[in-house]
Amino acid sequence: MQTEPQNQPWIRREPLIIIGSGPAAWTAAVYAARANLNPVVYEGEASREMIPGGQLMFTTDIENFPGFPEGIGGQELMERMRAQAIRFGTRVVSENITTVDFSHHPHRFVTSGGSEVRALASIVATGARANWLGLSNEERLARSGGGVSACAVCDGALPFFRDKRLFVAGGGDSAMEEATYLSKYASEVVIVHRRDAFRASKVMVDRALANPKIRVQWNTRILDVLGDDFITGLRVEDTATGCPADLEGSGLFVAIGHTPNTEFLRGQIALSPSGYVETPSPWRTCTSVPGVFAAGDVMDAYYRQAITAAGTGCMAALEAERWLAHHHVPGAEPPMLETVDAPTLLERESGV
Numbered sequence: 001m002q003t004e005p006q007n008q009p010w011i012r013r014e015p016l017i018i019i020g021s022g023p024a025a026w027t028a029a030v031y032a033a034r035a036n037l038n039p040v041v042y043e044g045e046a047s048r049e050m051i052p053g054g055q056l057m058f059t060t061d062i063e064n065f066p067g068f069p070e071g072i073g074g075q076e077l078m079e080r081m082r083a084q085a086i087r088f089g090t091r092v093v094s095e096n097i098t099t100v101d102f103s104h105h106p107h108r109f110v111t112s113g114g115s116e117v118r119a120l121a122s123i124v125a126t127g128a129r130a131n132w133l134g135l136s137n138e139e140r141l142a143r144s145g146g147g148v149s150a151c152a153v154c155d156g157a158l159p160f161f162r163d164k165r166l167f168v169a170g171g172g173d174s175a176m177e178e179a180t181y182l183s184k185y186a187s188e189v190v191i192v193h194r195r196d197a198f199r200a201s202k203v204m205v206d207r208a209l210a211n212p213k214i215r216v217q218w219n220t221r222i223l224d225v226l227g228d229d230f231i232t233g234l235r236v237e238d239t240a241t242g243c244p245a246d247l248e249g250s251g252l253f254v255a256i257g258h259t260p261n262t263e264f265l266r267g268q269i270a271l272s273p274s275g276y277v278e279t280p281s282p283w284r285t286c287t288s289v290p291g292v293f294a295a296g297d298v299m300d301a302y303y304r305q306a307i308t309a310a311g312t313g314c315m316a317a318l319e320a321e322r323w324l325a326h327h328h329v330p331g332a333e334p335p336m337l338e339t340v341d342a343p344t345l346l347e348r349e350s351g352v
């Protein structure tokens with residue numbers, strides 16, 4: 001790894017940047033700001049698939065985040081986390097990080113606004129986003145507002161979908177949650193599932209199946225979305241018999257999992273085959289690049305919960321703090337715990 005000369009004042013240099021804006025990023029920011037690391041959070045821009053604040057911005061009641069016995073709305077929880085980070089001095093930039101270069105230190109980051117920032121350490125907490133089925137009419141009708149969506153909480157209450165039969169594609173927790181949410185507005189919700197059993201957790205399945213407005217179309221593969229300007233139904237086939245059929249309906253909500261937001265990291269850091277940032281040491285957030293840490297759903301394809309994202313955000317901030325302290329960064333707090341496996345930059349570069 002090459003080190004950069006210090007005399008380029010037009011490029012901002014930061015001790016620590018945090019990329020993302022979900023529970024992992026804001027928790028990391030709270031810890032880093034309280035440790036006087038003066039972090040800056042790149043919270044991202046709103047797009048069709050992502051929104052600053054992360055996935056919880058797309059849901060209503062969070063009942064499993066400790067500290068809120070009555071539950072709390074997803075947007076309110078994220079606003080509170082953001083405010084808590086800002087209270088301790090976190091700076092926030094509402095841009096995406098689009099390119100990174102980890103071959104030089106300090107690492108280089110380019111934002112969607114076109115500026116460049118360099119940082120001694122960074123935490124990647126960019127989460128994950130919804131997957132699509134890949135049908136020929138699905139994307140077209142999703143983009144045109146023709147009745148295809150990947151977010152019930154964003155779109156389900158629109159007049160377009162009210163008192164209509166709506167489909168939900170999928171069989172996991174997201175599908176159960178989307179169907180339950182949509183049942184508040186729709187005349188009927190049909191969960192279309194390729195198999196004869198769900199992989200969702202039992203509590204979510206039980207809640208969905210107990211809802212009189214929800215029914216399940218088992219063993220059914222969606223072949224396409226019907227309709228020119230607006231969805232009129234689905235073309236499906238029975239996965240057991242191969243028989244095709246058309247189902248009438250006025251909306252499709254796709255709930256088939258997520259893709260980690262790591263495109264901007266490709267070639268710069270070790271990713272798993274499915275694109276998650278690899279954190280090779282158990283119970284650690286360090287990545288294949290010294291000084292780069294990862295937290296939340298972007299490195300966790302297993303738990304995918306707000307509390308685990310927040311927990312790993314805490315871990316990443318503590319690890320970044322120790323890493324910076326071990327590298328004699330002015331202003332960084334001394335490490336809270338000595339780590340025998342954290343060589344200094346000098347030691348690493350000289351191969352000691």
Ligand SMILES: Cc1cc2nc3c(=O)[nH]c(=O)nc-3n(C[C@H](O)[C@H](O)[C@H](O)COP(=O)(O)OP(=O)(O)OC[C@H]3O[C@@H](n4cnc5c(N)ncnc54)[C@H](O)[C@@H]3O)c2cc1C
Pocket residue numbers: 019020021022023024025042043044045050051052053054055056058059061062063064065095096097098125126127128129174177261264295296297298304305306307309310
């Ligand atoms: C519908 C739904 C309901 C859920 N309900 C619950 C629940 O009740 N309880 C629970 O514990 N969990 C729930 N989850 C899961 C929970 O939302 C996630 O586990 C959690 O949000 C992951 O947090 P994160 O910090 O890893 O990132 P995310 O929440 O995924 O946020 C990351 C954000 O970072 C930003 N970003 C991405 N790329 C960039 C970039 N290049 N530059 C800058 N910013 C970027 C984007 O705004 C992105 O949204 C739910 C998820 C969904 C989809």
